[in-house]
Each structure stands twice: as C-alpha cells, then as structure tokens.
Amino acid sequence: MKSFVKDYLCRQKIKESKMFWVISFMLSGIVTGYIFRRHKFRFIQRLILTLIWALLFLLGLELGSNHQIISQIGSLGIEAFILAGAATLGSVFFSWLLWIGIKEKSSDK
Amino acid sequence: MKGSLIILSFFATGLLLGLFSWLPATWQNPDFGFIVLCALMFAVGFSIGNDPKSIKQFRSLNPRIIFLPLMTIVGTWTGVILVSLLLKNRSLTDCLAIGSGFGYYSLSGILITHYKGVEIGTIALLSNIMREIMTLLFAPWMVQYFGKLSVISSGGATTMDTTLPVILQNAGKNYAIVSIYHGFIIDFSVPFLISFFCSF
Numbered sequence: 006m007k008s009f010v011k012d013y014l015c016r017q018k019i020k021e022s023k024m025f026w027v028i029s030f031m032l033s034g035i036v037t038g039y040i041f042r043r044h045k046f047r048f049i050q051r052l053i054l055t056l057i058w059a060l061l062f063l064l065g066l067e068l069g070s071n072h073q074i075i076s077q078i079g080s081l082g083i084e085a086f087i088l089a090g091a092a093t094l095g096s097v098f099f100s101w102l103l104w105i106g107i108k109e110k111s112s113d114k
Numbered sequence: 115m116k117g118s119l120i121i122l123s124f125f126a127t128g129l130l131l132g133l134f135s136w137l138p139a140t141w142q143n144p145d146f147g148f149i150v151l152c153a154l155m156f157a158v159g160f161s162i163g164n165d166p167k168s169i170k171q172f173r174s175l176n177p178r179i180i181f182l183p184l185m186t187i188v189g190t191w192t193g194v195i196l197v198s199l200l201l202k203n204r205s206l207t208d209c210l211a212i213g214s215g216f217g218y219y220s221l222s223g224i225l226i227t228h229y230k231g232v233e234i235g236t237i238a239l240l241s242n243i244m245r246e247i248m249t250l251l252f253a254p255w256m257v258q259y260f261g262k263l264s265v266i267s268s269g270g271a272t273t274m275d276t277t278l279p280v281i282l283q284n285a286g287k288n289y290a291i292v293s294i295y296h297g298f299i300i301d302f303s304v305p306f307l308i309s310f311f312c313s314f
Contacts (some may be wrong), residue, residue, distance in 0.1 A: 018175065022221060024301070027151065027155050027275055034162070035162050037163065038159060038161060038164035038165075039163035039166065040163075042164055045164070052160065053157045054117075056153055057276070057279060058124040059124075059150045060147065062125065065125040065126060066131055066132040066137065066142060066240025068298070070132035075133060082240055084241075085239075085244060088246055089240075090248070091213075095265040096117060096190045097189070097264040098189055098270050099186070100182060100189065101260040101261055101269030104247060104263045106178065
C-alpha cells in the first residue's frame with residue numbers, strides 16, 4: 006500500500022513537470038509571437054498541422070507496437086468505443102445547453 | 115472532411131508500422147512524442163501571440179463560460195451512466211472511472227491499470243485515445259451543430275495541448291484562453307476523479 010502511494014505521487018510529479026514544460030513552451034511561443042506581431046508568418050498554420058500529424062503518427066506507432074493491447078483490441082475496443090462515444094456525445098450535449106443559455110442572454114441586450 | 119481523413123490516415127499508418135514492426139525500435143522513444151508536443155505548443159502559442167486580437171476579443175466572451183468544465187464533467191458522466199446499462203459485465207463505477215479520463219489516455223490508462231487491473235486499464239487507454247481522435251475528426255461538425263463550446267467540451271483534458279489547434283481553427287482564436295482554462299481544470303481533476311471511482 007505504501008509503495009503504491011509512493012508510486013502514485015511519483016507519477017504525479019512526472020505529470021506536473023510535463024505540464025510545466027508544455028505551458029512554458031506555449032507561453033514562450035505567445036511572447037515570441039507577440040514580439041513579431043508586425044510580421045505575419047503564414048507557414049505557422051501549416052507547421053501546426055504537420056506537428057499534429059506527427060503526434061497522431063507517433064500515437065499510432067506506440068499503440069500498434071504494443072502487442073498486449075493489440076491482441077485484445079477486438080473485444081475491449083468495442084467497449085472502449087461505446088464509452089468514448091457516450092462520453093463525447095454527453096459532454097457535447099451539455100456544452101450545447103450552456104451555449105444556448107449564453108446566446109439567449111446576449112440577445113436580450 | 116479532408117483534414118479529418120488526413121489525421122486518421124497518419125494515425126492508421128503509425129498503427130500499421132508499429133503492428134508489423136516495420137520501423138526500428140529506436141522510433142518508439144516516448145521522448146519523441148513529448149518533443150513534438152512541445153514544438154506544437156510553441157507554434158500554437160506563437161500563432162496566438164502573433165495575433166493580439168485573439169487576446170483582446172477574449173474579454174467580449176460571456177463570463178458564464180467559467181462553468182464549461184462543469185458541463186464537460188456532468189455531460190461525460192451522464193453519457194457514460196446511460197451507456198453503462200448496455201455494458202452489463204462492467205460496473206457503473208468502472209465505467210465512470212474510464213469516462214473520467216476525459217481524453218487523457220496516458221494517465222488514465224496507467225492509473226486505472228494500477229487500481230483495477232490490465233483489462234479495465236486497456237479499455238480506459240483505448241477509450242480515451244478514441245475520445246481525442248473523435249474530437250480531432252468531428253470538430254467542424256460539432257461547432258456547426260452544437261456551438262463553439264462543444265468542441266472544447268469534447269476535447270476534455272486535452273484542450274490545452276493536443277486538441278487546442280483544432281479548437282482554434284474551428285471555434286476561433288478568441289476561444290484560446292477558454293480552451294486552455296478548460297484543459298487545465300479538467301487535467302487536474304482527472305487523477306482525483308479516477309481515484310474516487312476506483313475506490314468502490
């Protein structure tokens with residue numbers, strides 16, 4: 006039990022340090038972008054798209070080479086898909102309610 | 115449509131290459147993904163800072179958007195509770211734990227494996243990967259039919275990193291701060307909610 010708690014805290018630390026880097030990279034990007042705000046860099050959108058593709062490629066690679074997961078993907082994948090679809094639809098629906106509420110409020114003005 | 119297909123084909127290519135081990139093992143260094151993610155964050159930040167209007171327009175948004183993370187959590191749980199009736203061999207709390215990954219597949223997969231074993235952990239990993247991919251693929255339709263907040267809610271914990279560029283593209287750059295705020299709150303709630311649901 007104790008080692009489990011230790012394990013958990015250790016993971017939390019890793020997670021936080023990753024988050025720290027992600028946020029600092031974004032903030033430094035914002036500052037750099039602001040410094041160069043008089044110049045428009047058209048290639049940035051293209052770069053972002055390319056990096057998303059690279060990220061998805063690496064995710065696929067990681068998943069595909071994990072044979073333990075791939076061997077179970079048939080049975081567990083369907084359950085995962087049902088849960089993912091329900092979670093996505095549920096959150097989309099509830100955010101829609103908030104969106105409608107906001108729209109009505111702003112049209113009152 | 116075209117954009118979504120390209121995203122899907124990159125994922126599928128990676129999956130196949132990994133499946134048949136067509137790439138040397140050095141490619142599977144998890145640091146690669148993190149480096150790409152950091153580069154992506156810099157580029158996204160750059161595009162926000164480069165267009166100062168995106169930060170100014172944020173002030174024109176309705177303050178009630180603060181409740182968006184709450185809607186994401188309640189909506190996810192509602193969907194999962196309904197569908198847990200279909201999955202008869204899974205308990206309600208298992209389903210809720212999986213749903214509470216909110217797209218954060220790495221953490222939710224590891225945590226749930228730890229608490230509940232490999233089988234549920236694998237479902238959590240796959241389910242949350244699928245949620246991220248669904249958000250990337252269906253972002254244009256979500257915004258079109260369910261408003262600009264829907265794509266942020268759908269992205270869950272990933273809205274401050276991997277799905278942020280797609281959100282900016284479809285909802286507009288003035289939603290950048292909302293998206294980051296939402297991702298931050300959900301991200302922090304994931305370990306607590308999963309631990310809570312796994313304690314039953």
